[in-house]
Each structure stands twice: as C-alpha cells, then as structure tokens.
Amino acid sequence: MKAEAGKTYALIVDGFVHNVFTKENLPEWDEKALKVVEVPEDKKELVREGVEFKDNGFVLPSLEELKLRALNFLSNITDDIIDTYTERPPLSEKLTWEAQEKQALSLQAKIKDLEAKEPKETLSEEEALRLGSDVTLLAKARNIPLKDFVTKVLQKAGVYRKLLLMVLAFKQNTETKIQEAKDIASLNAIMNLQEPLEKLKTTIEANKEGKAGA
Numbered sequence: 001m002k003a004e005a006g007k008t009y010a011l012i013v014d015g016f017v018h019n020v021f022t023k024e025n026l027p028e029w030d031e032k033a034l035k036v037v038e039v040p041e042d043k044k045e046l047v048r049e050g051v052e053f054k055d056n057g058f059v060l061p062s063l064e065e066l067k068l069r070a071l072n073f074l075s076n077i078t079d080d081i082i083d084t085y086t087e088r089p090p091l092s093e094k095l096t097w098e099a100q101e102k103q104a105l106s107l108q109a110k111i112k113d114l115e116a117k118e119p120k121e122t123l124s125e126e127e128a129l130r131l132g133s134d135v136t137l138l139a140k141a142r143n144i145p146l147k148d149f150v151t152k153v154l155q156k157a158g159v160y161r162k163l164l165l166m167v168l169a170f171k172q173n174t175e176t177k178i179q180e181a182k183d184i185a186s187l188n189a190i191m192n193l194q195e196p197l198e199k200l201k202t203t204i205e206a207n208k209e210g211k212a213g214a
Helices: 063-085 097-115 125-141 146-180 184-190 194-211
Strands: 008-013 016-022 035-039 052-054 057-059
Touching (some): 125 146
C-alpha cells in the first residue's frame, strides 16, 4: 500500500495507535503485515500514539476531557514557573514565605519599638524566639544579624508576592479561556502557550532584577 501526499495515517497494534505518520515518514507498507488506518482530517490533532482504535474508529477524548487535561497542564506549568523564578525556600527549611513574612513583621515591629526607647534597648534572644523562632534560628544559623535578616526576608517576600500575583493572573486568564473554548480547534489555539509564556517570563525577570535587591 502506498501513502498519499497530504494524508495522515496511523499504525494500529493490538487495538491502539502505535505510530502516526505521513508519506514523508513511510511512503509504502505491506498491508498484509501491518494494519494502517487513514486519520480523518478533523481528527489529526487528537490521534496520537496510545489512542485506542475500536470498532473501526478512534476512541477520542471529549472536549471536556481535553479541557481538564489542559487545566492540569496549565497548573503544572505555572507551578514550575513559580518554583523557578520566585526562589521558594528549600523544603529543608520547612517554611512558607507567608510564615516567614509574618514572623519577620512581628520581629521588625518589636525591634523598632525597642530602638525608639531612650536609652535604646536590644531584643533578647528569648523574646526573638517567642516572636519568630524559625526566622530567628535561620538568622543565627547563617550568622546574619537578626535585624538585617528580617529586612532580607521582608524584601524577598515582597518580590515573591508580586511575582506570584503575575503568574496567578496569567493562570486565571488562561483558565477562563480554556473553560470558554467552544471546540477543539479553539482549545488548541489557546494552549499554544509558547509566546505568552515567554512574555510572562520576560516580565518576571525584569521585575525580579529591578526589585530583588536583598
């Protein structure tokens, strides 16, 4: 059997698509040895390796199933961006940015109160541990003065929040488009994310370089 130009074919093995090809990939095959089925034009975007072929037809996911896959993919990709660009603390520290920031704010307020007194007073280690044990212990472990470390934590938390909001805005906007897609072609166009993601990353980098001074 010879392949025709402009057509797409699927090699079926044990009831599933084993390979998808065109004339350029495989111009000719032995139809007695291989089960090959032409892929309908309107199903080219969906037929791929692993798709079931049953009762002389491809078992394809519904639009709603594809939307769910798209949403999961979007969630994974935005999580990766957050991890890459916002410098989340390592798991070994067992701290979230929100927890660090809350402790740092308490410590900063207390330090300011003590420094405003006449004569100035110094925050005791006992009080520091009470107000923010994790931040205090991290500062001590890194041999950084507590006041300086508190400032560093708050600066980074501010950058983190701003960048996080950028990513979440992108995610929510794309989620809305996915949910509103009327057909598979529209969904595929929405999920062509290479250019939008590059723009998002460029914006994140610009803000990170301009704000992350700590």
